Amino acid sequence: MSLPRAKLVKNFPGCPVEATLTYLDGKWKGVILFHLMQGTLRFNELRRKLPAVTQRMLTKQLRELEESGLVSRTVYPVVPPRVEYAMTPLGMTLEPVIQALAAWGDDYVFCSPEGRELRLASDGLRAPIAALEA
Template sequence: MEPKRFNCSIEATLEVLSGKWKTLILYHLVDHTLRFAELKRKIPDISQKVLTEQLRQLEKDGLIFRKDYEQNPPKVEYSLTDYGNSLKSVLSTMCRWGENRIRQNNWQLKL
């Protein structure tokens, strides 16, 4: 298999973070281990199917860890791997930029 080629390094970053949901999932996992239902509550506009797909992709990319307790009822928790934690500063910068944009436009955060 031929190695991937990128025109610039930001493309490699965007390949992992592309789309609306992955970054939000990572943001919610920055300081917390969460179960599927907890993530779904924190991101109410995402469908269950899409959340499942995005979690699988993030796990495949090595950014999150899925811990399955193999019990009934099922219990699964998600957390950031060390590699995923390396995105903390990127996510923090994105949050600050978004907060400034909200203030500049006199918008409000849903609480």
């Protein structure tokens, strides 16, 4: 298996945007960071917040975030084992990026027909929605 692109960031040949995106490369990493911005979570708490992710994939994505230095993992020596995940100071520097993605999603992505109808009824979003449908 090759090295994840996130490990190549220090000598990345691409532009700064591409280098930044290597940290978020993966279907679930941005979502995991979004939930961890609210505070420390245990593995099963994260799993409940992401019902579509498999346990294996969540573990893999968390490990990659930990290797990148964005997330810390704390294991408590109790039975049953307790593992908590939190954002590191480096991870918290991505907070404005994650919030911007969330705001854009709120404005332009419609997760259900009911949500889309509510957006269409709103005067403030008619022009952007029309542009997306064109």
